[in-house]
Amino acid sequence: MATAKLISGKEVSDEIRSRLKETVANLSIVPKLAIVQVGGREDSNVYIRMKKNFAESVGGTSIHVQLPNTTTQPELEKVVQKLNQDKSVHGIIVQLPFDSIELIDAHEVTNMIVPEKDVDGLTVINSGNLLHGKLGGDHSYKPCTPNGCIELIKKSGVPIAGARAVVIGRSQIVGSPMAQLLVWNNATVTICHSRTKNLPEICREAEILVVAIGKPLFVKKEWIKPGAVVIDCGINSISDPTKKSGQRLVGDVDFDEAKKVASYITPVPGGVGPMTVAMLISNTVDSAVRVSKSK
Amino acid sequence: MATAKLISGKEVSDEIRSRLKETVANLSIVPKLAIVQVGGREDSNVYIRMKKNFAESVGGTSIHVQLPNTTTQPELEKVVQKLNQDKSVHGIIVQLPFDSIELIDAHEVTNMIVPEKDVDGLTVINSGNLLHGKLGGDHSYKPCTPNGCIELIKKSGVPIAGARAVVIGRSQIVGSPMAQLLVWNNATVTICHSRTKNLPEICREAEILVVAIGKPLFVKKEWIKPGAVVIDCGINSISDPTKKSGQRLVGDVDFDEAKKVASYITPVPGGVGPMTVAMLISNTVDSAVRVSKSK
Incomplete structure (x- = not known):
């Protein structure tokens, strides 16, 4: 009986890793991903570790802003705004779901990320561009x-x-x-x-x-x-x-x-x-490349 | 031989007109649609007349900002920004295509309209909300x-x-x-x-x-x-x-x-x-209702 060929995300993500490594090696800046976490869900911790490791494996870096589960939405928004303004940061993600005792609107917080740093590609502006068939381009990331x-x-x-x-x-x-x-x-x-x-x-x-x-x-x-x-x-x-x-x-x-x-x-x-993590870091590197070109 | 029943847009839009008329009669403010036109394409003139007439037929009003075909994009953007700030205006549309000797990015100009006045429902933010299944709601209009x-x-x-x-x-x-x-x-x-x-x-x-x-x-x-x-x-x-x-x-x-x-x-x-015009004025009335409720 015939059997389907496997498409290995591991393999493809390793290819992407090699490609990104080369790109980063030729960059004058270090691509930096900021990961904002509220609370400490165990599954989130695993995902965050994978993202950090992938970023480092291509020559990039990351900052992990871990906030207590008592963080309020205004406090969280202030953190995102600061990262929006931080020129050393090329990509920002808020790790969902939040582990919080406060009521936080994940949609609102996600949408505070400026489009040019929305490397998850999940803000409403990136989604609108996607519906309009505007893929990639200057300030647009594919989810x-x-x-x-x-x-x-x-x-x-x-x-x-x-x-x-x-x-x-x-x-x-x-x-x-x-x-x-x-x-x-x-x-x-x-x-x-x-x-x-x-x-x-x-x-x-x-x-x-x-x-x-x-x-x-x-x-x-x-x-x-x-x-x-x-x-x-x-x-x-x-x-x-x-x-x-x-x-x-x-x-x-x-x-x-x-x-x-x-x-x-x-x-x-x-x-x-494995592809989700690879594409996240790929978007972060793209963002850094844009910043570097605009200098 | 069986024949399909006709769905009359004329009839349905007249029903919507009656419904809107009633809503507007109970409002303390007059819904106002601003239509921005560059140049004077004949087909655009026809559409604009239909929109103005529909608005008036329900008790609303409209302003038609007709700019010369020599208008530049920054000039056009200034007009949209002014309408964004004008509290008497509940809906803004830019009539496309532009009839202009200048290079104007229609996408950019459309996206300058603030979401709460985007009664055409065509800005990237409204489109993102649509992709996310966020229909209607406070600052969202269906195209x-x-x-x-x-x-x-x-x-x-x-x-x-x-x-x-x-x-x-x-x-x-x-x-x-x-x-x-x-x-x-x-x-x-x-x-x-x-x-x-x-x-x-x-x-x-x-x-x-x-x-x-x-x-x-x-x-x-x-x-x-x-x-x-x-x-x-x-x-x-x-x-x-x-x-x-x-x-x-x-x-x-x-x-x-x-x-x-x-x-x-x-x-x-x-x-x-006929439905396109009816839905445009319906969105404009919705916007006025929201403004009136928030007072």
Whole structure:
């Protein structure tokens, strides 16, 4: 039986790392990412460590502003404003979700980041540019996870232009920007979500299927068109008595079965995950390059 | 042979006019729309007259700032900034395309309008909110033509939630925001464009088909799923020797044939057209209501 080829996010992100390292080596300034955290969620700590490590591995640097869980929104906003003004900082992210005893509007805080430092690409201005098909350009960043997915699809060699793509999920962070990136890469895109009827049937139309719905092993083998490229943005913890921890990580796609029909598929972990961090640091380096050119 | 029922934009926009008239009658302030024009294109003059007339017909008012075709971008920006600050003005639009001998960046000028007066709903901030599913709300307006289409679909009585919708076109003004409005009305949406392959086949999947591609009589009867709702945003002038003017207006859909298979269809003219103006004045009245409430 044929088996899909794996698209390794690990491998592609390492390629990006090498490319960025070269860029940074030729820069007269050191790209700096500021990470703002409220509280100390363990999962956030892991992600932040990955971001810091990646930044350093390409010759960049980072500052981690860790605020207590008693921080109020005005206090947090003051921190972001200061980073907006700090000329040594090229990218700013606020690590979500906040671990806070105060009521903080994550949307409002995120939108305080000036567009030219919004390396997560999640502010409303970056999103509007994306809807308008203004990708990249001077003060615009592509959101990291969707942009990482595009890189993985490109790695497969399957052309995006003219392909039928289906995106399951319409979140602000993944699904909605993903669909737009595919549209502006000239795919014909169908957006599915919790209210979609006949989801398996619609999935089967996809030559490129991107799943970002947050339900473990949700997409079955029968939903996948033979030969499709399958990109799995899910990362879910399920119980597994055979593991020491009693748990294992799975995606939104039933990987073991799906790989029997797909042509290319991303594993979980090691697929989309590493790409998010790589694209974040790539955006930060881009920002530093712009600053350096404008000098 | 069965024939599709017409969805009359004229009728729906008249209903909206009556509703707005009542709202304005109960307001202590007069909703005011500012229209900024550069040069004097004849088609723009016609549209501006329609907007002014609609505003007045509901008890609102308008100011028409007509600038010479020698206006520079900084001069134009100064005008917009002044209107941004003018408390008597509730909505601002810049009439596109400009008729100017100067190089003016329409995108930049449009984006100078403050979000709370962006009644065309076309600034990048409004577009970002739309991509994020933040519809309406305090400082957010739905773009007029797509929102008019939603009203027309609702008028048909066919449920949007769960329906398969296909949008042909991905323009900033119609196609792209249209797809988002349908997504957030819970349709499963496919976005098609010039690079789409097998367009007729994909069209036939649509229970709701919205066409905004600017090609006269482009969509044929055979492309339409029997019983579909067809919304035609096109407005094209083609030659017609039987007419005194030698021309007539047609949409992007081959209306005479399409009406034989659709369940509901919009005519051109008299379909989407009147709705754009109605939604613009509806947004302007909404803005005035907000201002009045905040007093």
